[in-house]
Amino acid sequence: MRIVVLAGGIGGARFLRGLKQAVEGGEITVVGNTGDDIHLFGLKVCPDLDTVMYTLGGGIHEEQGWGRAGESFSIKEEMKAYGVGPEWFGLGDKDFATHIVRTQMLGAGYPLSAVTEALCARWQPGVRLIPMSDDRVETHVLTEIDGERKAVHFQEYWVKHHATVPALAIIPVGAETATPAPGVLEAIAEADVILLPPSNPVVSVGTILAVPGIRQAVVAAQAPVIGLSPIIGGAPVRGMADKVLAAVGVETSAAAVAGHYGSELLDGWLVDESDAGAVAEVEAAGIPCRAVPLWMTDVDASAAMAREALAFAEAVRAR
Amino acid sequence: MRIVVLAGGIGGARFLRGLKQAVEGGEITVVGNTGDDIHLFGLKVCPDLDTVMYTLGGGIHEEQGWGRAGESFSIKEEMKAYGVGPEWFGLGDKDFATHIVRTQMLGAGYPLSAVTEALCARWQPGVRLIPMSDDRVETHVLTEIDGERKAVHFQEYWVKHHATVPALAIIPVGAETATPAPGVLEAIAEADVILLPPSNPVVSVGTILAVPGIRQAVVAAQAPVIGLSPIIGGAPVRGMADKVLAAVGVETSAAAVAGHYGSELLDGWLVDESDAGAVAEVEAAGIPCRAVPLWMTDVDASAAMAREALAFAEAVRAR
Known part of the structure; x- marks a missing residue:
């Protein structure tokens, strides 16, 4: 089974660890968000790719x-x-080594996708990890700090300000002219299942979908597209997704996020069992929906979620 | 008193620590060797400048x-x-930080001399440390490895091969087109004393003197030029200077090194007391010479050597 996952950082990585356990033998391609990437100390830092790589x-x-x-x-x-x-950005010594190797390879002319493959040769994550694009895309946030409107790098908003300053808009700088990295569109077209893990729907999955061609490929794909809600009981499972959802005018609820992705994109949406009341609302919007446990408390719980997603994909495929 | 020192790494740094103790209140300008510089992991590493900076x-x-x-x-x-x-090149985590900051500043367009000044703002070495040149100069060594002639970076010859492969020639690549860094020629011209510490006469002091204009400035300077022999009893005080002396056809002796620098350059040469027998030979070559203790066993010993060098400068000035 060929599975494609559009993943952000921590949430995506933890889901992927469960997915790997759930589908031993399956072929998993991860399209990673690079909108969080930042240049620090002259080095190229890719937090989401590294989180997936280190976790797996x-x-x-x-x-x-x-x-x-x-x-x-x-x-x-x-x-x-x-x-x-x-x-305010905490890079450890071991982590620095990754960024030094990456920066050196990029400087030697290798595209980020080739560099990521080289780094993964060491980490053996058990999935094929591809950045969404080899082009530089950087998510910026239009904020209001001390009464002044100012666009800051997403990491500055997220890590330095802990999303406590108002976010007026989310701008994936460079996304509109970026092209998908080699293999991304092919993997999506050939997938048996496409999963949207409980990653941030705006600055993680949303940024990946903002690269021209990727959303279209997902919509056009033969494979069922199943999403898992990152919102449980009206609050983000982790992180501060509510703040960036507000910035794009989306309510912090499992149903609203499904609506944000849209029925054109989603073939199925999983909400947590505590949000079972939202199932009818999501289905009324034309998106098949099920309520299952969505707390990734450990690898087994994440694997169970992955199995639910895959079973749901089979079910919608059979319709 | 304005003192200029042309310094390599360890030997130069240890001498400078003694000199600082000997001349409290004096104004010391160090022209540092950058021929040992190497690009590793995409970072600019300046071993000799850093050794001086860290030591002081x-x-x-x-x-x-x-x-x-x-x-x-x-x-x-x-x-x-x-x-x-x-x-084979051992860079520690703390050391890496220096190279990261340096590389970032160089990438931002600052010349090495400005970067060195910025790094010294933290270290407060108590001397003005200037690289010999802002231009890239890299000492390469023509070796014979496994029967094959091959030019390798000096660090590869020195650190990887421990100078155990034959050195046929020493080539300061880029030296002929390099220009002295801002302040170097001025410091030399305005110096009251110029000192050549017991650094490697070929790959440290020799490389500095190979930058067009520097040797000429030292020769033309009003100030007495006093050198301290890095060879005691026919062997290098430390390191493998004998190997690179052989490569340039110079015998490993205190007298031969004096002759290598030449009477045009040197106004005085200090040999170790155990080499007192060489004094006559050096003086016969037109270079005033004294025998004094030259083992830098501790800071006090280095300070005593510095005082001897300064006293010798006064003596030759009075002639």
Whole structure:
């Protein structure tokens, strides 16, 4: 079975770990969000790709959900001593190595997709991880800080300000001229199932879909497209997705996110069992919906979610 | 008193620490060798400048003589895990931070001299440290490895091969078209004393003098030029200077090194007291010479050497 997953960072990575357990033997292609990418200290940092790679490759800091296990922070301290910022973005020493290797390969002329493949040769994530695009796309957020409107890098909004400043708009800078990385459209076209994990629907999955050609390919794909709600009981499972949903005028509810993706895109939508009341609303919008447990408390729980998604795909395919 | 020192790495740095103690209140300008510089992992590494900066700034690994005290090696291990070499050049995590800051500033358009000044703003070495040139100069060594002639980067010859392969020639690539960094020629012209510490006369001091204009400026300077022999009893004080001396056809002796610098350049030459027998030979070549203790066993010993050099300068000035 060929499965394509459009994934952001932590939520996507944890779902993928469950999916791998659920479909041993399946062929999983992950189209990773690169809108979170940031250039720091002259290095190219790809937080979402790395979170997927580290999580599936066994190198992730489990509790934190991002960064490396057993990490040290010598470089961060040194940077501070040199007065070189930003201080708010925490890169560990081991993590730096990844960015150094990546930056060196990019500088040598390799596209990000080839670099990601090279990094994965070490991590053996057990999936094919492809960045959504080899082109530079950077999500910026139009904020109002101290009464002044200012567009800041998504990471500045998210990590520095913890999404506590008003977000007026989400702008995936460069997305409109980006092209999908090699293999992305082919994987989508040839997929047996396409999954939207409980990643951020705006700045993760939304950014991937903003690359011209990707949304169209997903809509046109033969495969059923099944999404899992990142909203449970009116609140994000983790992170601050409610803030960026508000910025694009979408209510923080499982049903509203389904509506945001739309019936053209989704062939099925899974909401948490506590949101069973939303099933009728989602189905009324033309999207088949089921209520199942959606808390990724551990790998087994994530695997159960993945099995529900795959079973749902079979069901909608049979209709 | 304005003192200019043409310095390599460990030997130069240790001498400078003594000199600082000897001339409290003096104004010391260090023209640092950049021929050892190497690009590793996409980063610009300046071993000699850093050794001077760390040593005088209190950050050096005392026993080792290079690199940072209390260093960790997470990145090095990660690089190995990624299969990215070279493995033979040991960069610690703290040290990496210096190279990251330097590379970022160079990438932003600052010349190496400005970058060095910025790094020194943190380290406060108590001297003005200027690279010999802002231009890229890289010492290469023509070797014979497994029967094949091959030019390798000096660091590869020195660190990887430990100078155990034959060195047929020393080539300061780029030196002939390099220009002295801003301030170098002015400092030399305005100096009261110019010192050549017991650094490697070929690949450290020799490379500095190979930058067009620097040797001429030292020869033309009003100030006495006093050198301290890096050879004691027919062997290098440290390192493998004998190997590179042989490559340029110079015998490994205190007298031969004096002759290599030449009476045009040197106004005085200090040999170790154990080499007192060489004094007559050096003076016969037209270079005033004294025998004094030249083992830099600790800072006090280095300071005593510096005082001897300064006293010698006064003596030759009075002639």
